[in-house]
Each structure stands twice: as C-alpha cells, then as structure tokens.
Amino acid sequence: MKHNFTRICIAGAGAIGCTLAARLATTGLIPNILARGDTLTALKTQGIELTDLDGYHHATVHASDNPQQLGPQELIFICTKAPALADILETLQPMITTDTIVIPLVNGVPWWYFHGLEHGDEITLTSVDPDQRIERLLPASQVIGAVTFMTAHTQAPAKVQSTNPHLLTVGELNHQSSERLLRVRQLIEDAGIEARASDHIRDPLWTKIIANLTSNPLSIISGASLSQIYSSTQLAPLTRQILNETLLVAAAYSARIPFDPPTFMQMGAEMGEFKTSMLQDYQAGRPLELATIGDAVVELAQRVGLDMPITRHTLGLAHFMDEQNRASSM
Incomplete structure (x- = not known):
C-alpha cells in the first residue's frame, strides 16, 4: 500500500x-x-x-x-x-x-x-x-x-x-x-x-504509562538514573509499590500488559545511567508532565474505586519540588 x-x-x-x-x-x-x-x-x-x-x-x-x-x-x-x-x-x-x-x-x-x-x-x-x-x-x-x-x-x-x-x-x-x-x-x-x-491502542499506551509513572516523578525527587530507580536497595522497593498500584488500575481498565513485575523491574534496571526526560526538564526549569503522567492515572483509579497511596504521595512530593523550582526561577 x-x-x-x-x-x-x-x-x-x-x-x-x-x-x-x-x-x-x-x-x-x-x-x-x-x-x-x-x-x-x-x-x-x-x-x-x-x-x-x-x-x-x-x-x-x-x-x-x-x-x-x-x-x-x-x-x-x-x-x-x-x-x-x-x-x-x-x-x-x-x-x-x-x-x-x-x-x-x-x-x-x-x-x-x-x-x-x-x-x-x-x-x-x-x-x-x-x-x-x-x-x-x-x-x-x-x-x-x-x-x-x-x-x-x-x-x-x-x-x-x-x-x-x-x-x-x-x-x-x-x-x-x-x-x-x-x-x-x-x-x-x-x-x-x-x-x-x-x-487495541490502549494496551501499549498503558505499557508506556507504567514506564513513565514508575520512573519520572521519582527521578525528580531523587535525582536518580533509571538504573538506580529500578535496582537500588533504597529506591527499588518504592518503585515496585508504584508499579503494583499502577498495574491494578490498568487491570481495572482491561489492559493487557505483556510483562510481569520482576521482568519489568529488570528491564528498567538495564536502561542504565540514563536521566528521565522529566528530570532533564526539571533541571532546565521547564514545565513538567506530572498531570498526564501521574495525576490522570490517579483520576482513573478513583473512577473505579481504587486508591494509590504510594503513588499519590510520590506525586505530591514531585509537585512540591516543581512548584519550589519554578518559584526560585522567577
């Protein structure tokens, strides 16, 4: 064609x-x-x-x-x-x-x-x-x-x-x-x-949403690379909790996710010492995509009666840091 x-x-x-x-x-x-x-x-x-x-x-x-x-x-x-x-x-x-x-x-x-x-x-x-x-x-x-x-x-x-x-x-x-x-x-x-x-475009969409939500907000809080977010003893347990919460929301919307949690964590760790795009934006003082990457998933969760406490608190910290960052640049 x-x-x-x-x-x-x-x-x-x-x-x-x-x-x-x-x-x-x-x-x-x-x-x-x-x-x-x-x-x-x-x-x-x-x-x-x-x-x-x-x-x-x-x-x-x-x-x-x-x-x-x-x-x-x-x-x-x-x-x-x-x-x-x-x-x-x-x-x-x-x-x-x-x-x-x-x-x-x-x-x-x-x-x-x-x-x-x-x-x-x-x-x-x-x-x-x-x-x-x-x-x-x-x-x-x-x-x-x-x-x-x-x-x-x-x-x-x-x-x-x-x-x-x-x-x-x-x-x-x-x-x-x-x-x-x-x-x-x-x-x-x-x-x-x-x-x-x-x-079923929403299936690969959820895969990308999960990748973004488990890494981007946490990266601006910690300044960590992808490898550290998914493998360090300090950050990986928190990342896994965000992953578990997001997978529940995806399942509630009938998304077919082509990986299991341990495989996903390993794949993330193998990304290496790479800064997320959100961390790069944060360091450059640019607007962050927290609403679409994070807040919207929490909104979807609330629509089906699910809570995402670890994700919500992580997003709250990320929003706070973003606000402080923008205020200091004025």
Whole structure:
C-alpha cells in the first residue's frame, strides 16, 4: 500500500520531532516543521542533523513559525510536551481542515482516552483537559492514537542523536482497522521506523504509562538514573509499590500488559545511567508532565474505586519540588 501523503507537518522540533522529520526526509519527502527561536533558525540555515543506529542523516525541511505560511496539512504529528498541547492546537488551527489526521506523540494519559469507546464521549479527564479546551480544538474523530517508544537527545538546535531502535505504535481510538491507519503505518515504515498498527491502542499506551509513572516523578525527587530507580536497595522497593498500584488500575481498565513485575523491574534496571526526560526538564526549569503522567492515572483509579497511596504521595512530593523550582526561577 502507498501512503500518498504529501503535506505532512511536525509540530514541535525537539528531539523526537527532529528525529521523525529526518527519518521522513529519507523517503524523499520534505516535511513541514512548525518551530520557533534558535531551532527555527537552525532548521532554515542547516536543516536537521540526525545520528541514529542507521548512521548520519542530513534532512532538508520546510520550517516556519507561521501556520498560515505552511497552510492546510493532510497529516500532523504533534511532538510537544503535554502542558503545551492546548496552546499548540490553538496555533495549528489554520493548518487543520476537516480531513486532516492528527497524531499526538505526547506522554501520559491522553485526553482522548475514553473517546471511541461505548459512551466514552461523555467522559472527560479533568486532570488532562480541565476546561475541555483540547476537546473543542480537535475532534477525536480526526485523531489517531499513538505510543512512541523512541529516545533521542538534542545536542544543539536541530542536531539530534538517538542510540536506540525507533518504534511507533498507532491505532484508531475505536479499536477498529481503517485505511487511514494502514496508510499512516506505511508512511512510518517507509521512514525506517518500526511501525505497529494496534487493534487495541490502549494496551501499549498503558505499557508506556507504567514506564513513565514508575520512573519520572521519582527521578525528580531523587535525582536518580533509571538504573538506580529500578535496582537500588533504597529506591527499588518504592518503585515496585508504584508499579503494583499502577498495574491494578490498568487491570481495572482491561489492559493487557505483556510483562510481569520482576521482568519489568529488570528491564528498567538495564536502561542504565540514563536521566528521565522529566528530570532533564526539571533541571532546565521547564514545565513538567506530572498531570498526564501521574495525576490522570490517579483520576482513573478513583473512577473505579481504587486508591494509590504510594503513588499519590510520590506525586505530591514531585509537585512540591516543581512548584519550589519554578518559584526560585522567577
């Protein structure tokens, strides 16, 4: 199957956005990128430089900070942090038509979690979309769900390194197959990224949620690496308790998790001396994704009568540290 997409935009030119754009460019496409600041300047003057497991790639892209200049798009990948999602969707409005497919590559529980399910359109997650602004800006019918298992590091504006395999899982919110889903998967595969079309996108979503929740908040409290979080005698017992609580919530929502707790802990320990993205954001003074990665899971737990005391207290400490960090930078 040919994907036939020609007007593709990457909204957000961080490490993942640049990696995706550079890989798409290897197929002969020239992706549009919505960016700003030093990154926009670098994109215009030198393009993207990506070094990954396949070697070095130099990509020419069409970059702008003006959505009107880029015009309507057939497909938009949103590669921003969760706190910026509503604002970026507002900016993207001139680029979104009724036929545009939007794929948010955003961490945590998505605002669309209940959409596509029976009676799900009536349920909103207040921790993720408190004023339903995201829902108003983007109809769920135009969304394809996605879970990204890609890691990358920005060495300089538009210069990125990735040392792990690339994997993207995509799926319709109603758990049905579709022509547009298969076209998106083909596009991703053509770009040299392992692509999986899931008939139950919430299963891999829960796998990513569990990975994020067991590591990210604890990392800003402790400053620990992934290896330490999952293997040290001081932190691993706490991590295991958060894992157990989150697995119970996932099970309550009928998620199929492809690992047992000891295997998950071992896999986490094998990630090595790597800082979580949340710890990197915390140290740089950037907004944290605590609402989607943590608060939303607690909200889901409360909906089914479950308590997550260890997770709640860990999130409380993380929120406190985030508030103190932001106050000291003012």
